[in-house]
Amino acid sequence: MKLLSLNLGRATRVPYTDQPDGLTGIDKRPVEGPVRVTAPGPKGVGRSGLAGDAVCDTRHHGGDDQAVYAVAREDLDAWETELGRELPNGCFGENLTTIGLDVSGALIGERWRVGPDLVLEVTCGRIPCRTFQAHLGEDRWVRRFTQRAAPGAYLRVIEPGEIRTGDRIEIVHRPDHEVTVALAFQAETTRRTLLPAILAAGEALHPELLASARKYVAAQGS
Numbered sequence: 001m002k003l004l005s006l007n008l009g010r011a012t013r014v015p016y017t018d019q020p021d022g023l024t025g026i027d028k029r030p031v032e033g034p035v036r037v038t039a040p041g042p043k044g045v046g047r048s049g050l051a052g053d054a055v056c057d058t059r060h061h062g063g064d065d066q067a068v069y070a071v072a073r074e075d076l077d078a079w080e081t082e083l084g085r086e087l088p089n090g091c092f093g094e095n096l097t098t099i100g101l102d103v104s105g106a107l108i109g110e111r112w113r114v115g116p117d118l119v120l121e122v123t124c125g126r127i128p129c130r131t132f133q134a135h136l137g138e139d140r141w142v143r144r145f146t147q148r149a150a151p152g153a154y155l156r157v158i159e160p161g162e163i164r165t166g167d168r169i170e171i172v173h174r175p176d177h178e179v180t181v182a183l184a185f186q187a188e189t190t191r192r193t194l195l196p197a198i199l200a201a202g203e204a205l206h207p208e209l210l211a212s213a214r215k216y217v218a219a220q221g222s
Contacts, residue, residue, distance in 0.1 A: 001169040003114055004073050005030045005097035007090030011054040016134030025054030026135050028090035030097075033164035037118050039064050039157040049157050050095050057131070064156050065123045065206045070096040071152035072103040078150075083138065093132065094152060101169055104150040104182045109204030111173035117161025119172065124206035125151030125185035151185045154206065177201055184209060192216065 007028035017024045025048075035053075040046030043063025047055035055062035071094035076087045089097040096114070110122045128151075133141035145151070179201040187194035188209055195216040198205065205213070 001100040003167045004099040005089035006033050006165045008053040017131045023056040025056050026093040034162040038160040066154040067157050068155040069094045070103050073099045075150050103153050105180050108179045108201035109175040113170045113172045115163040115167035119159035120155035121158050122153045124154050124209050125181045146189050149182050149186050153181045
């Protein structure tokens, strides 16, 4: 398991975002590194956890619980076959393109060591948006991506550190439950009856998803 590609984005003005300034950082490009990764601060204030990486829409992206976004190269390869086009590393807006790691099958609360020092913790999957769809230029992309339920993983920073392309990734902790990124994503999107089940992941869940699951359970009992 390793970091195949380390990707950073710069703020770029495009016609397809609803940001008032028209800027997005979704178009990530590979860099060799080293890149410093730290907890960026609360959502709405903090941006990317990676130094030099642009996050423009702080309503939906960035912050401590979405500090880093990872996608498996194997998932990009599967989409390449389906779409009949090349999908370079970083094109999903991911900071980390991994190889040999089942990112969407990772457990919520699972911890990865990337390189010698950085430790990350899985929090949730990525919810697709119209900016993502327009960036890729694929019809019905939001629906197709959602139906696949292989969203990649957002991660929070547990221990900061520097990383480089090619760094080893090691799973250093697996929690004692069966709530994967894919399961949590389905609970949040297409199968909301799964929301009670994902509560097994507890406080490791992204706080917004945890609150949504608790609200759903409370409503069922009322």
